[in-house]
Amino acid sequence: KNEVEQSPQNLTAQEGEFITINCSYSVGISALHWLQQHPGGGIVSLFMLSSGKKKHGRLIATINIQEKHSSLHITASHPRDSAVYICAVRSQSGGGADGLTFGKGTHLIIQP
Amino acid sequence: KAGVTQTPRYLIKTRGQQVTLSCSPISGHRSVSWYQQTPGQGLQFLFEYFSETQRNKGNFPGRFSGRQFSNSRSEMNVSTLELGDSALYLCASSLRPMGISVTGELFFGEGSRLTVL
Numbered sequence: 001k002n003e004v005e006q007s008p009q010n011l012t013a014q015e016g017e018f019i020t021i022n023c024s025y026s027v028g029i030s031a032l033h034w035l036q037q038h039p040g041g042g043i044v045s046l047f048m049l050s051s052g053k054k055k056h057g058r059l060i061a062t063i064n065i066q067e068k069h070s071s072l073h074i075t076a077s078h079p080r081d082s083a084v085y086i087c088a089v090r091s092q093s094g095g096g097a098d099g100l101t102f103g104k105g106t107h108l109i110i111q112p
Numbered sequence: 113k114a115g116v117t118q119t120p121r122y123l124i125k126t127r128g129q130q131v132t133l134s135c136s137p138i139s140g141h142r143s144v145s146w147y148q149q150t151p152g153q154g155l156q157f158l159f160e161y162f163s164e165t166q167r168n169k170g171n172f173p174g175r176f177s178g179r180q181f182s183n184s185r186s187e188m189n190v191s192t193l194e195l196g197d198s199a200l201y202l203c204a205s206s207l208r209p210m211g212i213s214v215t216g217e218l219f220f221g222e223g224s225r226l227t228v229l
Contacts, residue, residue, distance in 0.1 A: 033218065041149075041200050043220040086155065099145070099157030099168045 002027040002091045006103035014111055019074040021106045023087030026068065033100070034061050034072050035086040043086075046072070077110045084108070114139065116205050116221035124227045130191040133224045137184050137205030144186040145218070146178060149200040158201075161186055162209045190226075198228045 003026040013019055023032070034046040047054050047061040049070065054061050058077075063070040074081055087103040117136040125131050137144050146158040157170040161180035178188040184205075190197055204218040 035218075035220075041202075041223045041225070043202060043204075045204075045218045045220070048217045088155070099160055099170050100147075101157070102155040104154050 002029070002089055002101045004087055004089055004101050004103040006085075006087050006106050008106060009104065010107045010109075012109045012111065013077055015078060017077050017110075019077050019081070019108065019110075021072045021085050021087075021108070023070045023072070023103055024068060025087075025089045025101075028065075028068075028092040029089045030092050031090045032063055032070050033088040033090075034070075035088060037084045037086060037105070039083075046085075074108075079110045079112050082109050116203060116219050118201075118203055118221035118224050120224060121222065122225050122227075124229060125193050126229050127193055127195060129193050130189060131193060131226060132187055132189045133201055133203075133226075135186045135188075135203035135205075135221060137186070137203075138219055141205035141207055141219070142184050143206045143209050144180055144184065145204050145206075146186070146188050147202045147204070148172075149202060149223075150196075150198070155202075158188065160209065167209055193228045195228050198226060200225050 005024045007022045032049045035043050036046050037043045049061055049063045058075045060073040084105040084107050086105045088100045090100055119134045135144055143162045145160040147155050148158055149155045159166055159178050160168045164180045175191045180186045200223045202220055202223045204220045206218050
């Protein structure tokens with residue numbers, strides 16, 4: 001079973017700061033998802049990665065398969081980025097009871 | 113393009129009852145997966161369906177079951193409800209089974225919030 005660790009658990013920063021959220025996992029994966037959840041519950045998929053780096057607007061996600069590590073970066077952070085960010089992985093073995101395994105999330109607050 | 117629709121959004125049940133939740137995926141999406149979210153355990157995978165077949169099942173008791181219809185709509189059922197089943201139940205749809213290439217990107221519904229008294 002894959003173990004997914006996220007850090008930090010909580011992060012408070014000032015508007016405009018560069019934000020980094022980290023995710024480490026224990027077993028080889030076929031894909032890694034970064035998700036964003038705002039208060040009230042709705043979840044939005046930000047990225048799905050299997051290698052390299054992806055960029056969308058002010059968000060950048062990277063993954064290092066050898067080190068079993070991924071990072072989510074937010075440039076020029078804004079109060080509307082305040083949310084919980086969740087890392088989820090699908091183990092390489094694929095089938096059976098694996099499905100997706102989730103990290104516990106990083107609660108990000110951006111202050112004006 | 114309509115998003116993922118979950119019904120009902122909120123419901124209250126008592127212990128021992130059963131509940132059925134519904135998920136309508138984005139048009140053209142054939143994969144539906146279900147998740148339970150609680151403050152203590154966070155997000156946990158329940159099961160995934162693709163083309164009416166269950167592909168994967170998480171580590172939940174047999175009281176949790178699901179199915180997918182030919183139009184890709186999916187239902188999950190929880191029988192003999194327990195207090196610990198109180199949670200937000202989320203479903204997500206994708207073009208193909210999750211985790212497989214870019215077409216495995218997930219689109220989530222708003223969730224069904226179940227309270228068991």
